[in-house]
Each structure stands twice: as C-alpha cells, then as structure tokens.
Amino acid sequence: MRLLTSISVTALLVASSGTSFAADDMASNMTLVSWGGAYQASQTAAYAEPYKKMHPDVTITWDESSNEAVAKLRAMNEANNVTWDLVDVVAADALRLCDEGLAMEIDPDEMLEAAPDGTSAEDDFGDLLVSDCFIPQIVYSTTFGYRTDMVPEGVSAPDDICDVFDVETYPGKRSLEKRPINNMEWALLCDGVAKDDVYDVLATPEGQQQALDKLATIKDDVIWWSAGADTPQLLADGEVFMGSTYNGRLFSAIVEQDQPIAMLWDAQVFDLDGWIIPAGLPEDRLARVKDFLRFATDTQRLADQAKYISYGPARASSAPLVGKHAELGIDMAPHMPTDPKNSKNTFLYNYEFWADYRDDIDAKFQAWLAQ
Amino acid sequence: MNELIVNIKRPNLLTFTMPIVAVLGAMFGFVTGNIFGDPFIGAVGGAVVGAVLALALAKIVSIKRWKKIWGVAVVFAVVAALFGGVGGFLGGFVVGLSMGWFATWVGTGKYRAGVPIYYTPGQVLWHCTFLFICAFVFFFLIAPLIPVVWLSFNAENFFTFTPEMLSFKSAGYSLKHYRDFLGTDEWMVPLKNSLIIAPIATLISVSLGTLAAIGLSQSHVPGRQVMMAILISPMIVPLIISATGMFFFYAPLGNWLQLNLGLNQAFVGYVKVILAHAVLGIPFVIITVTATLVGFDSSLTRAAANMGADPVTTFFRVQMPLILPGVISGGLFAFITSFDEVVVVLFVGSARQQTLPWQMYTGLREQISPTILAAATILVSVSILLLATVELLRRRSERLRGMSPG
Amino acid sequence: MSDTTQELVLAADGRPLKQSLRRALLRQKLRALMLIAPLLIFVVVTFIVPIFSMLFRSVENEIVPDTLPGVTQALADWDSSTGELPNDDVFRHLYIDMFKASEAKTHTRLGSRLNYEMTGLSSLFRTTGRGLDDIGEEWQDPLEDIDPNFKDGAFWYEMMSGTDGEDLLEERRDLFATMVGESMDGDVGFIPSMQIAEMLPWTTRAYTDFAIWTAIDDEDVVAEEDPWESVYGALGMDLTNPDSVAAIQSYSGFGADALKAAVANVDQLPQTTFRAEFGKENEDWLSPEVWSTIQLYSSRMTPGYFLNAVDMQLTPDGIAEKPENQQIYKQLFMRTLVMALIITASCVVLGYPVAWLLANLPMRTASLLMILVLLPFWTSLLVRTSAWKVLLQQQGVINEILVWLGFVNDADRLILMNNATGTIIAMTHILLPFMILPLYSVMKTIQPSYLRAAKSLGATNWTAFWRVYFPQSVPGIGAGSILVFILAIGYYITPEIVGGTSGVFISNRIAYHISSSLNWGLAAALGSILLVVVLGLYWCYDRIVGIDNVKLGG
Known part of the structure; x- marks a missing residue:
C-alpha cells in the first residue's frame, strides 16, 4: 500500500512538472514552419538538431512557408485540417493570428522554462511578449544595406535614412519591400514628420497619402522585393545601390559571403520574430510541441542561435551568453542590431498600430503600386 | 530532295566567296572595333581578314574541312588573347570558329546543299536566311540553359x-552545390517525393484518359462537346484558382480518410497530391490520344472482332499498339505537368510531400542558392540521356526491321 | 422485289433489322459512355465541383449577417438617404453581437471583410473589439454597487435559469454555430427562464450567449463563471424600457430584490446611449457612411466582389465607378489580354519556321533538333525563369555583353526586366515548345507533293506557300495559339519574378488576394471573369477549328 501510494505520488509529481509526458502520448512527427535560408539553418543548428539528439525517434519536417503563414493557417483552419505544429512568424502576424483565433493562447510561466537564475519566463521575456499567443525568439531589425563600390565619387557614404530618398546624390536603384510596413514610416520620417508623431500621422488618410506621395518620388527607382533572399541577391549583382532587408541577411552577405556591402543602421526598425502554436491541435501533437517549445526557447538555446546569425536573443538572460560566430569565430556582438554603435537612431515598430491598420493601408498601398 | 544534288559546283572565289566572307569579316570587325572605340577601322580590317581567310582556305586543299575550321579558330583565339586576355581568347575562338566554318561553307558550295539545283540565287539566299532564322530560334531556346x-x-x-x-x-x-544537392535530405527527400508522385499521377491520368479518349472518339456519343470541355477544363482554369479550390476539397477528404479508414497522415498526403496532379495531367492525355484516334481506322477493330477477338484482346493487341505514340506523348506531358508543378502542391500538399519544384520555389524565395541550378543541371543531363537513349533505340529498331532511317 | 421491301428485314437472330441496329447503336453508346464515365466522374468530383465551390465565394457574403445577425435585422428599416444615424436599437444589437463575436474572435474577420468595401473598417472593428469590456463596465460597476449579488456568477445563473426557454437557447445556439462555422452541440447546463426572457429580453440574450460559449467552447460550468460585461450592459438596456421596469415591479422570483434595487437606483446607472458609448470608442461609428456600408453588405449574397473586380462599387445610390486612383482591374485585364496576345504572336512568329524545318528535315536530323526543343521544356519552369533573370537584369549577361562590345553605354544599360519586356521575353521562351509541338504535328501531315504540284503549275514559291501550304497549317497555328494563350493568361510565377509592377498579369492579383490580402471573394470574382474569357475563347476555337485538331507532338 505504501509502495503504491509513493508510486502514484511520484507519477503525480512527474506529470505536474510538465516536462516529461510519457512518450506514447506525444506525436513522433512535428512540422515546423519557418523562413528558410540562414535563419532556419540557425534554428536547426541551435535547437532542432539538439532536440533530435535527445529524442532520436522524433522526426522534424520543416516547411518554409512563414511568408504565407496567415493565409495558409486561415485556410487550414477553415478546412479543419491544420498540418502545422509550430509556426515561426513576425510579431505583427502573431498579433493578427491571435486576434482571429487562429493561434493558441499560451501561459509563458507554465509552458516555458525559467531563466537559470530563477527569473520567471514572463519576466525574462519582459516587454517582448507582445501578444498572448506569441513566444518571441529573436529581435531583428529591418535596415538598409548599400554597395560600397557604387557610392558616387566625392560623396560620403550614405549614413542617413533619408539618403534612400535622395536619388540626386545617390543615383541607382533601391529595393524596398512590396508592402507598406516600414516603408511608410521611413517615408514620413524623411518628409519632416517627427519620430514620435509618425504613427499618429499614419493613422489619418492624409498621412497615408503623404507617405505614398513621398514614396512616389522614388517609385521609378525602386525594385520591389517580396522574399527575404531578394535584396542580398540584388546587392550582390550590383543591380541595386541600396536595399532594405533583415539585418541577418545582410550580415550573411557581408561577413559570410564577403560581398562589398555595408550596413546603413540609421532608423533601423526593430521587430520580433517568434513561435505561435496553431489553435486546435490534437492532444498528442500539442504535447510534443509543448515539449519541444520548452526546450527550444530556454536561455541556452536562444543564446546558441546567435552563434549562427546576427539576431539578438529575445530573453534577457540569453544576452550575456552570446559569443562568437560558430564557423568564423568572430565576435557577434558588434553585428547585433542592439549594439550601441548600431542603434544610435532606431525606430520602434508599433505592432498594435499595424495589426489595426494593416488591411486599410495595405489596400491603398497595393492600389498605388499597381497604377 | 537529296537526290537532286548532283556534284556541287564550287562558286567563283574572286567574285563570290571572297566578298561574302569579307562582309562577315567586316561585321565581326565592326563589333571588335567597337570594343576599342573605332568600329570603322575595325570593319575595314575585318573585311580584309575575311577576304584573305577565304582565299587561303580555298587554296589549301590537302587538309580536311573540320581541321581547317578548328585551325582558324585556334589562330584567332591566340591572336585575340594577346589583346584581350581570357575574354579575348573566348571571343576570338567563337569568331574564328564562325569565320572558318562560314568561309568553307560558302567556299565549297555547301550552302546549296539543301536546295534543288534549279533555285535562283535569290531563292538560295532566302533559303539560307531561313536556316539562320531557325538557328537563331534554336539558340533562343537553348541559350538560357547555358548560364x-x-x-x-x-x-x-x-x-x-x-x-x-x-x-x-x-x-x-x-562542386559544392552538387554536394548540397546529392548529399542532403533537404533535396533528396523532395526528389524522392517527386519520383513517387509524378509516375503514379501519370499512370492514373494515362489509363483513365486513354479509356475516355477511346470512348469519346466513337461516333454517336451524346453530349460529346460538353464532356470534352469538362475533361479539358483543368488546363483552362488558372492554376491558382484550381489550387485553392482543390485545397478545400482535399482537406476534408483527407480528414475523412484518416478518421474513417484509419490511414496514416503521410499516406493520405501523398494520395491527395497524386490525385490533384492526375487531374491536371488529364487534358494532355485526352488531347493527344483523341488526336491520334482521329486517324485511327476503326475497321481494324471490327476486323479483329470478326476474327473472334474479345474487346479486351482487341484493345491490347490491335488498338493499343497503333495509338501508343499518342499515349506515350500524352503520358510525357502528364509526367512533366506533375514533375514541374508547384502551385497546386503548395496548397494541397503538406511539408512531408515536398516535391522538387516546391523545394526549388522556397529555395528561390528564401535563400537564392545555386543548388537549384545544380539540381536543374542534373535533371537536364538526365533528360538528355533519356531522350538520346530513346532516339538510339528507335534507330536500332528501325535498322533491325530493315527500314532505312529517315 | 416489292415484296421484300415491304417485309421486315430480319437480322440473324430473327429480330427486325431496324430494331437490332438500334439496339446495337444503343449498346455502342453505352459502351462509349462506360469508357468515359470513370474519368468524367473523377474530374467532375475532384475538380469541377471544388472549382465551382471556390468560385461561389465571389458572391457569398454570409459573414456579415452571420456575425451581426441582430444588427443586420435592425438595420433593414433604416433609411440611409436621410443622412441620420440609425437609432439606438441598432447600436444595442451591435453591442450584443460584437461582444459575442469578439469572444469568438470573429469580429476581426468581419472587419477585414468589410474593409474590402470601405477602407478603415478593419481598424474600426479591431479597436472597438478591445473596448467592449469598458462599455460593459460602465454599467457593471454601478450595478454591483447597488447590489453586491450582481458580482456573483452563481446568483446570475440562479436568476436567469428557469423553464420553457429551450427554444430561445436553441435559437441562440444556432446563431452562434453559424457565426463560428462549427457545431456548438453539447450540454450547456443552462435553460433560460421564459418569464425572465419576457421581462429582460436583452439580458437573457446576452446571458444565454455567455452560457453557450462558456459551456461549449471554454468547457466550464456556467454557474461558476462570472457573466460577461455585456450582460450588465444588456441589463442596463432593459432597465430603460418601461415595460421591463413594470414587469420587474411585479416580479417575485429569484433575484427580485436585486432587480428592484436596480430599478429603484436607476439614476446611478450611466445616463447614456449605446450610440454615444460606441462613438466614444471610435467616432467612425457616428458616421452614416459606415452604417450604409454595413447595410449594403448585410445580405447573404453580394454583387460587391464582382463590382470590385471591374472597378465599380455599390453605393446607397446604386452602382458607381470607383474613384480614379483606385481603378486597377480593368486596366489589368486589358494588359493581361494584350500581353498574352503579344506572347502568342511572338510564339507563332518564332515557332512557325522551326516547326516547318522540323517537319521537312529527314527524320534523323529532325529528331535530333527536336531534343533542342524539348530540352527547355523538360527544365523546371522556375529554373528557366531564374535563368532569364540572370540574363535580363541590368547587370545581367545580355547587358554585360552589350556593354563589353561597346554598343551600350555603361550608364544607360537596357532595362529588360521588371517591366513588360521581361515578362514577354521570358514567357515567349517558356511557351514556345507549346507552339512548336502542335504546329509540327500538323505540318507533318501536309504532303510535300502539294507544294511541288503547285510549283509545277507555275506558282512562285511565295504563292505556293501562301495559297497551298499555309492554309493547311492553320489548324496547327490555331491549336498552338489557343494553348499558348490560355497558359499565358493563367501563369503567375514567371511574371511575378521578372515582371516588376508593370509586367504582371491579372493572375498575379488573384494570387495576391489569395495569399496576402486574404480577399478570397475578390480573387474568386477575378478568377470567374478570367474563366469566362477563357471559356469564350475555347468555345470560339472549338467552333472555328474544332478541339480534336489540337495535337501535341507525336
């Protein structure tokens, strides 16, 4: 009797600790959705591979569909056929998915590991938990890179965001993302709107028109990109003089691929990227995902990821652990968007604003683009 | 037409060969001169070189033609390399090759080879221009594969x-992109998936399509036009519409199969993609097979039936061998449709059924890497080998059957 | 002789020949149909039906009446032309409907839907969705001050429960189920009291919604949960109704004291309307245009998407053109057609000589050259498109060579890509085999002796070609053209990669609406129009040439 009691108590303890479900209850296959490229490679190296080593019977399938995550999740949800288990999305998409009930709400303290010093997960992530459904992994920034060998003679290298709009001094094509986010803010900043007023102005139809008018001044010189790999390729080809993209992509082109490109950190826009769990997963798959997620977002794993790509870890406790590049052995800190030298002038992305106004402004922007 | 060519006469060297080669030389000279900023001097120089080349090649008779051409190419290449380095070497080689070939082609009168002897110079000129146009189109078709x-x-x-x-x-x-392609699951799994999905989808569309085409080709089929339009529709509907439409059809179907028949998820995933691709391949099979059946003599089947063959025997022993070329080419189209299809599979498939085009598509979007090109090169090489083998086999069988090829 | 014609001709089995023949014909027809049937059923079930159900989205508009059932009903009587706002009843329904929708998180989808018709509505719905609790608390706080029992979930449950309310429960359950698009079946553990429902209609609706959601979706016990803020708001609505007040005065069931206290202290409750409350959340609610948009799109079917697809819009005064700067689709349709025509024409021009050459060369050479035609065909579309990107861009192979040769100045390189030129070049290349193959197979059947005969009768080469050969090759041109044209219209990946903004097709817009803007209704409308155009072409083609004459190689 005593034995039985002690067994059941142990079982209860084990079950309540949440980390170790019986293996039978967890699905043995997991589909992770991410962005492909160097970013996905860093995720594979930092957490997917170590996790597979711990659980050799688990197979992980990657789907590089984060770009269309919202559309696909909506379709899957409508057809009641969610094949994804964990989806990597930017914060704005996470907010949107959460608003529409397509992502599961999570309790960080219950589902995520605490920091090594005992700080709760909720405090460790801090302000970065911008949505109830979102577990941030990294802080990245969208910024400009330019070809160093294409800077016109007698002119100093561009160091101001408004140089993007100055085609007289810096002739050549620019590549901008084929969506309003970030472009509209930059346009307003360079049209004399104060940094703190940007979103107030952008909330009005007149402000939206003002931003589009500013963009129209360089419309003929813009190549619009829609995939993360485009700008580095265009820069490598010398097809554009400067272009916006994620800082990690530029890091990879500059440091790993040795291209004549430099960063223009001015007015870089900070953003978050992280996981969401699709709503309505069956029990066994959910159990597996939770198990993986707890592992993949702990302090060490997030710090490990920064060895492969120059994105800042989302946990405060991971920051001191960021070290050197895994292959090149260079210090990663100076390449991080958060480095003081790079973040002299940063722009804070307003998730709430874009979650609310995305449909409105996107419709206008696309109509403007098509004309 | 070949028999019409009797003893080609060599054209006059001074009044024909030399001026014409000189014109080509002038053209090349113009271009070369342009590089150095003085096209007209280049053109004059080129014309002289061309005329001299034509003369020299005509006077040397002891060497075989192809040796002359390569010789000219090498000489040009070496000379050009002195001025322009590697680029010059390549350019010189190409120019030399074309000049040498052109000079012997004109000089030996070979340019009249394809035309009847009674053609006027104007007609010959037109014929040759026509050949050059065709050569240009072939170049247009192949050139993008070179990079x-x-x-x-x-x-x-x-x-x-x-x-x-x-x-x-x-x-x-x-060779690192080839290693990436051959050595990683990232590419080998999609390749395997494509090789599972495409043949099965082709088999379904070919078998059902051929039967239906035979049915359609019989006289007195009611509502033929409508049925034909329905069967061709997968080709007509824009793919993106088909893809979303099929997604909403196959998702519940897949759920149903999993829940009620207890099939596993991966298997159901394959079934969905295969069926979707089979539908897309059907119009090609229908079109090619009905086209072959238009010329099919139906008295043959009647004769077979008359001699006691049952319909199945008739089909396999009489009809099938005769319409086989149509069936095969329809099958090839269906295969390519599935093997190169990316829009539908992105919607209908899940990540575990990632096909090669899917992998290429995400590769192009998310990490532009020449691995895609390595994959394409390997596939192109395989298809060249396949096409060449088929051609060789065809020739061999013709030889065995005592037919002279072509 | 005359005898035999009158007598019935008998077949071998003794039946009349006519009957026997008819029977044979019928059997033949049946056999043909049996051969076609499997494929026909396969295609209809797995393709035609899904496509039509997809295209049906272009007129379907259930989301508005499903998400805002009360509002759409109450709005039906409102006359938008007066320029006045709808009465407070509409706003009350809006509050009840919106609260329910925001719990189920469907109000954001409705906002996205209505945003297609009037930009700004998406943010209106999203921001308001977050403020609904605050509106309810305006009533909740004073009510709880008046009688602390109102704080208690069990008290509410006891008060609202009763008998005879099954119909009401089922009605609210159905409304909920149609809104979320899922079955809400299951035991709610709550039956509204009919007596209360007649006395407090708004409160009962709100509480029943709360009970259904709590029991079915959250899987909690209704009695243990505190009601939604909307229930307090609804009670506030009821307390302004003299009938309800009168009924409360004579009511003696459970909770009568609390309700009577509320009536007695009604002056402590906010003296405001729901219209004013919504206006406080977002002043756009006080704009009649917003309401006329909701009213216009409150039917279950809508022509809105189709009108959008041809740059028109539905206004209270009827159908009108969109503002100039929002018109894009007519232009895009025209561009698609024109560019597809140019591509088809260039394919004919380039394909015809090659097909002629292939058809007239000896077999051995022709099949070698055929490999050159098939090779690009076998290469992945994506790879060929990216190859064109490498060739055409400003620092690309073609420009590099031209600059090296000195024909083009380094500063003004040709712009061959990210415009219509790029799309036309790359698409022509990609579709050329689809032109060459049918042309080749038709030309293969043209006897060369016809040409020789014409010439021996004195025709010049040109006349012989134009009057004798060309007419016979027209079916090939037709087949190739229809194939190329249809495929060109439907492609979107190649234009997306090399077309920039001025070289894209209508299919790119469809793809954009499906995967980015999520406006599937508009995508379906655009797709339907495109499909009708293609079917029209197909029909013409079938009339003029006959679809049997399409041949693909072989």
Whole structure:
C-alpha cells in the first residue's frame, strides 16, 4: 500500500512538472514552419538538431512557408485540417493570428522554462511578449544595406535614412519591400514628420497619402522585393545601390559571403520574430510541441542561435551568453542590431498600430503600386 | 530532295566567296572595333581578314574541312588573347570558329546543299536566311540553359557571375552545390517525393484518359462537346484558382480518410497530391490520344472482332499498339505537368510531400542558392540521356526491321 | 422485289433489322459512355465541383449577417438617404453581437471583410473589439454597487435559469454555430427562464450567449463563471424600457430584490446611449457612411466582389465607378489580354519556321533538333525563369555583353526586366515548345507533293506557300495559339519574378488576394471573369477549328 501510494505520488509529481509526458502520448512527427535560408539553418543548428539528439525517434519536417503563414493557417483552419505544429512568424502576424483565433493562447510561466537564475519566463521575456499567443525568439531589425563600390565619387557614404530618398546624390536603384510596413514610416520620417508623431500621422488618410506621395518620388527607382533572399541577391549583382532587408541577411552577405556591402543602421526598425502554436491541435501533437517549445526557447538555446546569425536573443538572460560566430569565430556582438554603435537612431515598430491598420493601408498601398 | 544534288559546283572565289566572307569579316570587325572605340577601322580590317581567310582556305586543299575550321579558330583565339586576355581568347575562338566554318561553307558550295539545283540565287539566299532564322530560334531556346549550367559550378552562394568565374580561375568554381544537392535530405527527400508522385499521377491520368479518349472518339456519343470541355477544363482554369479550390476539397477528404479508414497522415498526403496532379495531367492525355484516334481506322477493330477477338484482346493487341505514340506523348506531358508543378502542391500538399519544384520555389524565395541550378543541371543531363537513349533505340529498331532511317 | 421491301428485314437472330441496329447503336453508346464515365466522374468530383465551390465565394457574403445577425435585422428599416444615424436599437444589437463575436474572435474577420468595401473598417472593428469590456463596465460597476449579488456568477445563473426557454437557447445556439462555422452541440447546463426572457429580453440574450460559449467552447460550468460585461450592459438596456421596469415591479422570483434595487437606483446607472458609448470608442461609428456600408453588405449574397473586380462599387445610390486612383482591374485585364496576345504572336512568329524545318528535315536530323526543343521544356519552369533573370537584369549577361562590345553605354544599360519586356521575353521562351509541338504535328501531315504540284503549275514559291501550304497549317497555328494563350493568361510565377509592377498579369492579383490580402471573394470574382474569357475563347476555337485538331507532338 505504501509502495503504491509513493508510486502514484511520484507519477503525480512527474506529470505536474510538465516536462516529461510519457512518450506514447506525444506525436513522433512535428512540422515546423519557418523562413528558410540562414535563419532556419540557425534554428536547426541551435535547437532542432539538439532536440533530435535527445529524442532520436522524433522526426522534424520543416516547411518554409512563414511568408504565407496567415493565409495558409486561415485556410487550414477553415478546412479543419491544420498540418502545422509550430509556426515561426513576425510579431505583427502573431498579433493578427491571435486576434482571429487562429493561434493558441499560451501561459509563458507554465509552458516555458525559467531563466537559470530563477527569473520567471514572463519576466525574462519582459516587454517582448507582445501578444498572448506569441513566444518571441529573436529581435531583428529591418535596415538598409548599400554597395560600397557604387557610392558616387566625392560623396560620403550614405549614413542617413533619408539618403534612400535622395536619388540626386545617390543615383541607382533601391529595393524596398512590396508592402507598406516600414516603408511608410521611413517615408514620413524623411518628409519632416517627427519620430514620435509618425504613427499618429499614419493613422489619418492624409498621412497615408503623404507617405505614398513621398514614396512616389522614388517609385521609378525602386525594385520591389517580396522574399527575404531578394535584396542580398540584388546587392550582390550590383543591380541595386541600396536595399532594405533583415539585418541577418545582410550580415550573411557581408561577413559570410564577403560581398562589398555595408550596413546603413540609421532608423533601423526593430521587430520580433517568434513561435505561435496553431489553435486546435490534437492532444498528442500539442504535447510534443509543448515539449519541444520548452526546450527550444530556454536561455541556452536562444543564446546558441546567435552563434549562427546576427539576431539578438529575445530573453534577457540569453544576452550575456552570446559569443562568437560558430564557423568564423568572430565576435557577434558588434553585428547585433542592439549594439550601441548600431542603434544610435532606431525606430520602434508599433505592432498594435499595424495589426489595426494593416488591411486599410495595405489596400491603398497595393492600389498605388499597381497604377 | 537529296537526290537532286548532283556534284556541287564550287562558286567563283574572286567574285563570290571572297566578298561574302569579307562582309562577315567586316561585321565581326565592326563589333571588335567597337570594343576599342573605332568600329570603322575595325570593319575595314575585318573585311580584309575575311577576304584573305577565304582565299587561303580555298587554296589549301590537302587538309580536311573540320581541321581547317578548328585551325582558324585556334589562330584567332591566340591572336585575340594577346589583346584581350581570357575574354579575348573566348571571343576570338567563337569568331574564328564562325569565320572558318562560314568561309568553307560558302567556299565549297555547301550552302546549296539543301536546295534543288534549279533555285535562283535569290531563292538560295532566302533559303539560307531561313536556316539562320531557325538557328537563331534554336539558340533562343537553348541559350538560357547555358548560364544555368555555368552558374551551378559557382563557388559563391549567389546567382552572379563572379570575376573569378569570368577569368576562369579555379577559385571561382566548385562542386559544392552538387554536394548540397546529392548529399542532403533537404533535396533528396523532395526528389524522392517527386519520383513517387509524378509516375503514379501519370499512370492514373494515362489509363483513365486513354479509356475516355477511346470512348469519346466513337461516333454517336451524346453530349460529346460538353464532356470534352469538362475533361479539358483543368488546363483552362488558372492554376491558382484550381489550387485553392482543390485545397478545400482535399482537406476534408483527407480528414475523412484518416478518421474513417484509419490511414496514416503521410499516406493520405501523398494520395491527395497524386490525385490533384492526375487531374491536371488529364487534358494532355485526352488531347493527344483523341488526336491520334482521329486517324485511327476503326475497321481494324471490327476486323479483329470478326476474327473472334474479345474487346479486351482487341484493345491490347490491335488498338493499343497503333495509338501508343499518342499515349506515350500524352503520358510525357502528364509526367512533366506533375514533375514541374508547384502551385497546386503548395496548397494541397503538406511539408512531408515536398516535391522538387516546391523545394526549388522556397529555395528561390528564401535563400537564392545555386543548388537549384545544380539540381536543374542534373535533371537536364538526365533528360538528355533519356531522350538520346530513346532516339538510339528507335534507330536500332528501325535498322533491325530493315527500314532505312529517315 | 416489292415484296421484300415491304417485309421486315430480319437480322440473324430473327429480330427486325431496324430494331437490332438500334439496339446495337444503343449498346455502342453505352459502351462509349462506360469508357468515359470513370474519368468524367473523377474530374467532375475532384475538380469541377471544388472549382465551382471556390468560385461561389465571389458572391457569398454570409459573414456579415452571420456575425451581426441582430444588427443586420435592425438595420433593414433604416433609411440611409436621410443622412441620420440609425437609432439606438441598432447600436444595442451591435453591442450584443460584437461582444459575442469578439469572444469568438470573429469580429476581426468581419472587419477585414468589410474593409474590402470601405477602407478603415478593419481598424474600426479591431479597436472597438478591445473596448467592449469598458462599455460593459460602465454599467457593471454601478450595478454591483447597488447590489453586491450582481458580482456573483452563481446568483446570475440562479436568476436567469428557469423553464420553457429551450427554444430561445436553441435559437441562440444556432446563431452562434453559424457565426463560428462549427457545431456548438453539447450540454450547456443552462435553460433560460421564459418569464425572465419576457421581462429582460436583452439580458437573457446576452446571458444565454455567455452560457453557450462558456459551456461549449471554454468547457466550464456556467454557474461558476462570472457573466460577461455585456450582460450588465444588456441589463442596463432593459432597465430603460418601461415595460421591463413594470414587469420587474411585479416580479417575485429569484433575484427580485436585486432587480428592484436596480430599478429603484436607476439614476446611478450611466445616463447614456449605446450610440454615444460606441462613438466614444471610435467616432467612425457616428458616421452614416459606415452604417450604409454595413447595410449594403448585410445580405447573404453580394454583387460587391464582382463590382470590385471591374472597378465599380455599390453605393446607397446604386452602382458607381470607383474613384480614379483606385481603378486597377480593368486596366489589368486589358494588359493581361494584350500581353498574352503579344506572347502568342511572338510564339507563332518564332515557332512557325522551326516547326516547318522540323517537319521537312529527314527524320534523323529532325529528331535530333527536336531534343533542342524539348530540352527547355523538360527544365523546371522556375529554373528557366531564374535563368532569364540572370540574363535580363541590368547587370545581367545580355547587358554585360552589350556593354563589353561597346554598343551600350555603361550608364544607360537596357532595362529588360521588371517591366513588360521581361515578362514577354521570358514567357515567349517558356511557351514556345507549346507552339512548336502542335504546329509540327500538323505540318507533318501536309504532303510535300502539294507544294511541288503547285510549283509545277507555275506558282512562285511565295504563292505556293501562301495559297497551298499555309492554309493547311492553320489548324496547327490555331491549336498552338489557343494553348499558348490560355497558359499565358493563367501563369503567375514567371511574371511575378521578372515582371516588376508593370509586367504582371491579372493572375498575379488573384494570387495576391489569395495569399496576402486574404480577399478570397475578390480573387474568386477575378478568377470567374478570367474563366469566362477563357471559356469564350475555347468555345470560339472549338467552333472555328474544332478541339480534336489540337495535337501535341507525336
């Protein structure tokens, strides 16, 4: 009797600790959705591979569909056929998915590991938990890179965001993302709107028109990109003089691929990227995902990821652990968007604003683009 | 027409060959001169070189024609290399090759080979121009494949010709993209998936399509037009519409199969993609097979039936062999449709049924890497080998059957 | 002789020949149909039906009446032309409907839907969705001050429960189920009291919604949960109704004291309307245009998407053109057609000589050259498109060579890509085999002796070609053209990669609406129009040439 009691108590303890479900209850296959490229490679190296080593019977399938995550999740949800288990999305998409009930709400303290010093997960992530459904992994920034060998003679290298709009001094094509986010803010900043007023102005139809008018001044010189790999390729080809993209992509082109490109950190826009769990997963798959997620977002794993790509870890406790590049052995800190030298002038992305106004402004922007 | 060519007469060297080759020389000279900023001097020089070349080649009779051409090419290449380095060498080689070929082609009168002897010079000129137009179109068809093959050996991870590549330094080249393609699951799994999905989808569309085409080709079929339109529709509906439509059909179907028949998820995933691709391949099978059946003599089946063959025997022993070419070419189209299809599979499939085009598509979007080009090069090589084998087999069987090829 | 014609001709089995023949014909027809049937059923079930159900989205508009059932009903009587706002009843329904929708998180989808018709509505719905609790608390706080029992979930449950309310429960359950698009079946553990429902209609609706959601979706016990803020708001609505007040005065069931206290202290409750409350959340609610948009799109079917697809819009005064700067689709349709025509024409021009050459060369050479035609065809579309990107861009192979040769100045390189030129070049290349193959197979059947005969009768080469050969090759041109044209219209990946903004097709817009803007209704409308155009072409083609004459190689 005593034995039985002690067994059941142990079982209860084990079950309540949440980390170790019986293996039978967890699905043995997991589909992770991410962005492909160097970013996905860093995720594979930092957490997917170590996790597979711990659980050799688990197979992980990657789907590089984060770009269309919202559309696909909506379709899957409508057809009641969610094949994804964990989806990597930017914060704005996470907010949107959460608003529409397509992502599961999570309790960080219950589902995520605490920091090594005992700080709760909720405090460790801090302000970065911008949505109830979102577990941030990294802080990245969208910024400009330019070809160093294409800077016109007698002119100093561009160091101001408004140089993007100055085609007289810096002739050549620019590549901008084929969506309003970030472009509209930059346009307003360079049209004399104060940094703190940007979103107030952008909330009005007149402000939206003002931003589009500013963009129209360089419309003929813009190549619009829609995939993360485009700008580095265009820069490598010398097809554009400067272009916006994620800082990690530029890091990879500059440091790993040795291209004549430099960063223009001015007015870089900070953003978050992280996981969401699709709503309505069956029990066994959910159990597996939770198990993986707890592992993949702990302090060490997030710090490990920064060895492969120059994105800042989302946990405060991971920051001191960021070290050197895994292959090149260079210090990663100076390449991080958060480095003081790079973040002299940063722009804070307003998730709430874009979650609310995305449909409105996107419709206008696309109509403007098509004309 | 070949029999019409009796003893080609060599054209007059002074009044015909030399001026014409000189004109080509002038053209090349113009271009070369343009590089150095003085096209007209280049043109004059080129004309002289052309005329001299024509004369020299005509006077040397002891050497075989192809040896002359290669000789000219090498000489040109070496001379040009002195001025323009590697680029010059390549350019000189191409120019030399074309000049040498052109000079002997004109000089020996070979240019009249394809035309009847009674053709006027104007007609011959038209004929030759026509051939050049065709050559241009073939070049247009093939040219884009050249950078594909070339860039697949790039040592860098971009679709860009690096200076090292252009100066043919070994540092600019590597096989790493081939290693990436052959050595990683990332590419081998999609390849395997494509090789599972495409043949089965083809089999379904060919078997059902052929039967239906036979049915359609019989006289007195009611509502033939409508049925034909329905069967062709997968080709007509824009793919993106088909893809979303099929997604909403196959998702519940897949759920149903999993819940009620207890099939596993991966298997159901394959079934969905295969069925979707089979539908897309059907119009091609229908079109080719009905076209072959238009020329099919139906008295043959009647004769077979008359001699006691049952319908199945008739089909396999009489009808099938005769319409086989149509069936095969329809099958090839259906296969390619599935093997190269990306829009529908992105919607209907899940990540575990990632096909090769899917992988290429995400590769192009998310990490532009020449691995895609390595994959394409390997596939192109395989298809060249396949096409060549088929052609050789065809010739062999013709020889065995005592038919002279062509 | 005359005898035999009058007598019935008998077949071998003794039946009349006519009957026997008819029977044979019928059997033949049946056999043909049996051969076609499997494929026909396969295609209809797995393709035609899904496509039509997809295209049906272009007129379907259930989301508005499903998400806002009360509002759409109450709005039906409102006359938008007066320029006045709808009465407070509409706003009350809006509050009840919106609260329910925001719990189920469907109000954001409705906002996205209505945003297609009037930009700004998406943010209106999203921001308001977050403020609904605050509106309810305006009533909740004073009510709880008046009688602390109102704080208690069990008290509410006891008060609202009763008998005879099954119909009401089922009605609210159905409304909920149609809104979320899922079955809400299951035991709610709550039956509204009919007596209360007649006395407090708004409160009962709100509480029943709360009970259904709590029991079915959250899987909690209704009695243990505190009601939604909307229930307090609804009670506030009821307390302004003299009938309800009168009924409360004579009511003696459970909770009568609390309700009577509320009536007695009604002056402590906010003296405001729901219209004013919504206006406080977002002043756009006080704009009649917003309401006329909701009213216009409150039917279950809508022509809105189709009108959008041809740059028109539905206004209270009827159908009108969109503002100039929002018109894009007519232009895009025209561009698609024109560019597809140019591509088809260039394919004919380039394909015809090659097909002629292939058809007239000896077999051995022709099949070698055929490999050159098939080779690009076998290469992945994506690879060929990216190859064209490498060739055409400003630092690309073609420009590099031209600059090296000195024909083009380094500063003004040709712009061959990210415009219509790029799309036309790349698409022509990609579709050329689809032109050459049918042309070749038709030309293969043209006897060369016809040409020789014409010439021996004195025709010049040109006349012989134009009057004798060309007419016979027209079916090939037709087949190739229809194939190329249809495929060109439907492609979107190649234009997306090399077309920039001025070289894209209508299919790119469809793809954009499906995967980015999520406006599937508009995508379906655009797709339907495109499909009708293609079917029209197909029909013409079938009339003129006959679809049997399409041949693909072989």
